[in-house]
Amino acid sequence: MSWFKKLTSGLSKSSTKISQGISDIFTKRKLDDEMIEELEELLIMADLGAATAAKVVRGFAKGKFDKEIAEDEVKEALAEQISQILQPVAQPIAIDRDKHPHVIMMVGVNGNGKTTTLGKLALQYGNQGHKVMMVACDTFRAAAVEQLQVWGQRAGCTVITGESNADPASVAYAAMEKARQEGADILLIDTAGRLQNKKDLMEELAKISRVVKKIDPSAPHDTVLVLDATTGQNAHSQAQSFKDIADISGIIVTKLDGTAKGGVVVGLAEAFKLPIHAVGxxxxxxxxNAFDARDFSKGLMGIE
Ligand SMILES: Nc1nc2c(ncn2[C@@H]2O[C@H](COP(=O)(O)OP(=O)(O)OP(=O)(O)O)[C@@H](O)[C@H]2O)c(=O)[nH]1
Ligand SMILES: [Mg+2]
Known part of the structure; x- marks a missing residue:
């Protein structure tokens, strides 16, 4: 299956909800205020958030008042507005070949998909010819380390682990040294999603970052926040909290399949202006796969 097909079918719950709403609203042929208002409400219900929904609808309505408009044109025009919001943030992680290794740290709430996403990235980077290593800095749960090892086997890359309950930062440091010795191009750091409290988590992430800098002051080169689309608007508060505790450089949104809340990506793009690197x-x-503004917008509107 092509990626676009996979994305569209993944987004089908979101797009079906929006399409149905559009059919319900556009029963009259000419665009009027009432329809505009209903459309805005629909987009809010589709998790775009109030500010983003208003912006999209404003852009959409421009020049269309009192004109006849077909459902397909509505979807096309909305996709175009959404695409304009997404375009500036659709940026893959830029691997710097001069870094040995380029260090990517994955952070986010537990269960959001950090470990899974690292495994997926490891395969992609390996296929691109990079020598990839992963390190399990979620040392408190034995299962977390094993899970990363399984992904390492699937992706065909080395997974560095420490003793159980070892200090995550010391494991990260050892991994940096090993990655240097073995000439790795990319080091992917898996972190814990849950600690006792926000302060502990902040300290742990800061400490990992600090020790990595001892070996390369420019590392970590990317600190990627993984957000789960099924949490809808909750993703905003998670993004805000993590921005407060770590130097987030970009976002990956997972679980866009099987949720009707795919619109949250648009709200996140507008609210945080952080690069969205990829979607799961x-x-x-x-x-x-890499996040493509046009493809995502079409997928969200259910345009083939
Ligand atoms: N449907 C779907 N499931 C996903 C996706 N990404 C991750 N998952 C699932 O989400 C669950 C949690 O993923 P993990 O990768 O373990 O999440 P994590 O952030 O590492 O969690 P912790 O290690 O507990 O902090 C797993 O069952 C994954 O298979 C996705 O894009 N779509
Ligand atoms: Mg994990």
Whole structure:
């Protein structure tokens, strides 16, 4: 299946909800105030958030008042507005080949898909010819380390682990040294999603960052926040909290398959202006791809 097909089918719950809403609203042929208001409400219900929904609808309505408009044109025009919001943030992680290694740290609330996403990225980078290593800095749960090892096997890359309950930062430091010695191009750091409290988590992430800098002052080169689309508007408060505790450089949104809340990506783009690197639409290793503004917008509107 092509990525676009996979994305569109992943987003089908979101797009069906929006399409149905559009059919219900556009029963009259000419665009009027009432329809505009209903459309705005529909987009809010589709998790775009109030400010973003208003912006999209304003852009959409321009020049269309009192004119006849077909459903397909509505979807096309909305996709175009949404695409304009997404375009500036659709940026893949830029691997710097001069870094040895380029360090990517994955952070986010537990269960959001950090470990899975790292496995998917490891395969992609490996296929691009990079020598990839992963390190398990979620040392408190034995299962977390094993899970990363399984992904390492699938992706065909080395996974560095420490003793159980080892200090995550010391594991990260050892991994940096090993990555240097073995000439790795990319080091992917998996972190814990849950600690006792926000302060502990902040300290742990800061400490990992600090020790990595001892070996390369420019590392970590990317600190990527993984957000789960199924949490809808909650993703905003998570993004805000993590921005407060870590130097987030970009976002990956997972679980866009099987949720009707795919619109949250548009709200996140507008609210945080952080690069959105990739989106996940399934649990398999190939279910992650670079974020493409136009494709995503079409997928969200259910345009083939
Ligand atoms: N449907 C779907 N499931 C996903 C996606 N990404 C991850 N998952 C699933 O989400 C669950 C949690 O993923 P993990 O990768 O373990 O999440 P995590 O952030 O590492 O969690 P912690 O290690 O507990 O902090 C797993 O069952 C994954 O298979 C996705 O894009 N789509
Ligand atoms: Mg994990």
């Amino acid at each position: 639409v399934g649990e398999q290793i190939e279910d992650l």
